[in-house]
Amino acid sequence: MHRWHLLWLGLLSPALAAQAKRAIQPSDIAQLRDLADFRISPDGRRAVFVVREPEDTATPGERNTDLWLVPTDGTAEPRRLTASPKTDESPRWSPDGRTIAFLSSRGATPDTTAQIYLIPVDGGEAQIVTHHATAVEGLAWLPDGSGLLFTARDSLTQAERDKQRRKDDAIEADRHEKYAGLWRYTLASKTERRLTAESLHVVDFDVAADGHAVALVGADRPALDRVYWHSAAYTLDLKTNETTRLADGTGPIRFAPAGDAVAFSVRYTGLRSTGLPAVLRHGGAPKTLAVTAHGTVTGGGEWLADGRHLLVVETVGASHRLATLDVDADTFTTVAPLEVSTGGASVSVSRDGRTALVNNQETDQPDDLFAVDVASGKLTRLTRLNPDLRALAFGKVEQISWHSGDGRTVYGVLITPPDFRPGKRYPTVVHVHGGPEWAWWVGFYGSWHEWDQLLASHGVVVLLPNPRGSDGQGPDFVAANKGDWGGMDWQDILAGLDELVRRGVADTARLGIGGWSYGGFMTAWAVTHTLRFKAAVMGAGVSDLIRMQGTSDIIPSFLNDYFGPNPWGDPRARAAYRAHSPIEFIQNARTPTLVLHGGSDVRVPTPEGAEFYNALRQQGVEAHMVIYPREPHGPRERMHQLDILTRVLAWYEAKLK
Template identity: 35%
Template sequence: MVLDSEEVKVSENATTILTVDELVTMQRPFDVEVAPDGETIVYVVRPVSREEEHWRSSLWIVPFMEGEARQFTSGLWHDREPRWSPDGGWIAFLSDRAERGKTSVYLIPRNGGEALRVFDQAGEIDNLSWSPDGRFLAFLMVEPETEEEKQRRERRDDARVWDADWKYRRLWLLDVRTRAARVVSPERVQVWAYAWAPDSARLALAVSGTPRVDDVFRVTSVALLDIESGEYRELFTMRGVAEDLVWSADGEWLAYRGPLGRVVHGEAVFRRRVRGGEAECLTAGYRGTVEHLGPYRQGEALVVVGYEGLDARVYRLEWDGEQRLLCPRTTGSWHGRVSGSGDGTRWAGVWSDAEHVPDVWCWRVSNDISLGDTTLQRRTHLHPEIEAKLCPARSIEWTSDPGVTVQGLLVLPRDGTAKPPYPLVVQIHGGPTSQWANEFVASWHDWAQPLASRGCAVLLPNPRGSTGRGTQWINALFGDVGGGEYRDVVSGVEALVAAGLADPFRLGVSGWSWGGYLTAWTITQTDRFRAAFMGAGLCNLISDNNLGDIPSANLSYFERSPSEDPEPYWDRSPIRYVQRVRTPVLIAHGEDDERVSVCESIQFYRALQILEKPCQLVTYPREKHGFEERNHQRDLLTRILQWFAQHLDLEAPERVTMATTAPSASG
């Protein structure tokens, strides 16, 4: 095992424990936008959970260089997606202040004042943007319920025919001066994303034939729309959806993110001529993964946020593929895209690492990009009280199979709270095409820091199939689901045991979504772990394929669907080997989860229960794949902490009522 420094050292200053309430009530910044003149930054502040039926969030303003942040809207509603007008005089944003839970479009002057509603409808609206000439606002809106549909629903005459009567997400244009709005994309075409041409006369649209989310893993199209004539024509097709469409300044090229290998993930940047031609990859050979793409100076060049290992870097990418570092920060994570001023000299985004909470940071660059500028400033400090409690974290590497080096993040207790060898919990990320980055890992979904503050070390591994290490690593699961990735995880745990950091008799394994799957798989393959937590996981790859909303995603990892060839799926399904389980397992799932059906957790629980294995299942009404309600986040995180406290002899968290792990006869 190789650490990023010669010796792991933890802070000598003891700290109090991170509480569950702190983590489920904290505020997070989102959607940073730098004004065209670079003087001001607008961003959204939203709590990580909601207490009521609807979200509440507010717009905030902070000067780019000096001065305090101030709240710009009240926070009584769900205000989001602030967008500066090209002249910098107005901020357009979305809000549900007219009808809670349904969004409309608003304008507010740069210097503050009353927000003006400029669109007379409300519904499912997102992807707000100005045309380059400032004449129009564009946005995507799901087709609203008709009066006839509303009357049928109220009569409860609401039989649902699957894959019929779809509601499409369509593109609207709003004339800012006249406030006249019209839908401009064709009927029965789902618009996933769009981008304005520099002339404000055309838009490029990423589209598919149905609104099924599964379409983004299949063949989709990019089309061109002329807003005056209404002419609509397909430019090209591709596997997966074209993400982050960007026009070149001269209107000749389109750039976008797309897959390089079999796995459908927007890992690379491509360009195509608008008038026709083949795709050209601008990031071929890149050893990381591109996660965000945007324009530099109205399309003069491109800006990419790429992850290399556990850390993010921001590059200026030329249209010929040359790339140069744009931001001096080369460690930590940028949460989403970064935003720049009109002249490309001032930039901002939301940044964190494992020892800093997410906040708004900004930096300057010279017009001569080769000169650079190391100025990087923190413009918000939302939770110093939480940041003061964060435990130290280190990047680590270890050897799995011969010649296979795996990377991960190790979070350790502070000195004074525990001494090595520590109890250890490994948390496996979802995806599987995702990663653990050097970022803030303390929430209902990321329990490394709250566990570490209670004396437990936590390993966050990036096994084969993860992003951040090039296309070969991303595509390494094809034909080997649950194979190399399982060995990568377990070998990381064994390396920490061998190094004297992990107690071999107090080991736990956990994960959410695909991490939940790999947790279930792990405890059917080894009895090395004393406790497990399976969150929103799948136990049966055949039933999961047919119950979830993205069955085509499996074709990134298997040759054929389970309808055509079920045996490879069944061979790597944990429930096939459930009789081997010896590890007590806590299972949790949202009851309205469409990505991974709650039936997956029920299956595994029932199978364990019949075999009289130690287990517990907790389900959460109204929750989908990600939890939103505050009481549910609080309950879930408390249960996870208490489960590992009980089985690994940790300091117990705030208590919740927990049933015995022994199954009952009735269930």
């Protein structure tokens, strides 16, 4: 392009540039390609990554994934490495960098389970390695390249298979659970051997550089409550097969390059639901890090070659940065700013620690793959998976802050329409995130869950607050809504909305609120505690904390952590659960509410939404409920995601425009 063309494009006014692009539609979001996984080669020169394609309408419910290769210096376009119509995922470089092991469900029958395959990097067909009785879930090479370690669940016994065929399949609660064991596969002999006891459920693992030991996180049962809140870090001696318990902790877990330390996460004493990075050196006790940090470590955790620094992703306010964490001094040093979803950032580091891979976004582009020079912080883009998005009109995304009623600073994200004009008041939707420990970020918003750019493209201002209980301001801020759901966190949200009114942005006659999971809870809380909102969207929201404590798949520890145990036997706990359950205040509701819920949601079971919907109806409040068959807490099928986006946009447009 000639230089004068570049200059002419640069002189276009924001209004003309916005007119040249069209509004975002739900179908645009449903058709996005996703960056699913990536690994850097040992020498740091190449990257292998996974692309998840949009769901094929001919095979609803399925999304194909393939492996791709790209040089990390950005000098060549990515090339496809695999092209199976089935899932190819979890690529792992061999120690010599010549072969990639990966998991694939390709096979002759529809019920073929994921197994390990090997493919030469420079050409050749993929060859199956394992024929395990159940699906392989995780894998890693042995450092000498002689074989691989992998995890897989226990298989059904013959008696269990016989009963299934007879439809004699009654399920006993908390019985006959299938544990994930750690296995060793030897390439030369083509044999596999279980390494861990049948009573230990393996959650994550890493192999020491000398190949003599494995660090792993395990739980005494595969139930999510045990995995999330009661797991521990272990080492496994590969010579003696002896397992040694190190400390309570969660994954990811990583050996230091010299094998003299292990990095993992420990639970914060102020709120066991949140984790903090920790390092345990040989013969010592775990050292907890980032306790007094201004932000929250929400990704990364890979060792650099010096064995003193971890490469992490930290959420600070509503922004992110790639940083090194000095495990001796407990200090952070910024490597590069990132735009990436909270908890969605991954890091892969070369053997010499000089080059890393990260996923990163732009406000108009979802995750793409970038290489990072760790010393300088220089980012090199390696992919552009969704170039067609450049034709769409995206709103401005910025971090904002305000003061809550008690003076505490609260951060959030403001998204304004593409043709936003200062001084004009707009319909405004408050979008509350789930968790409650999570955080909105400066980056891309376009998914069934992040419907915000869809709304902004249609003329709606969106406020995404990170109230107390969120990531981004240290562990004490995360713990600040313990026992106080709907208390000061709610006041933080209202203060953010008041700030937009004060700035002349939000139209007080056209306010909406919505969210999923904890955001759904807060939506239910909002419509039972204020009449400010003219429309609400309650997605997979909690309405009755006592019922959730008896029915969710993350009980009892999750709600115990916030409100105490046994609300049925302890009057004080029962009072606390009721005082923070929106259904207890349903008589105050007047706001038209759209209730959305997965039909197979076991995290926040469907009756939580159904009761709230029916109570609204019986109160004479306008309400509509949609249940998505087969869907868990986060809907996966394209047609359901498309339906959610279409309904959310239509609901707010009908009530707020």
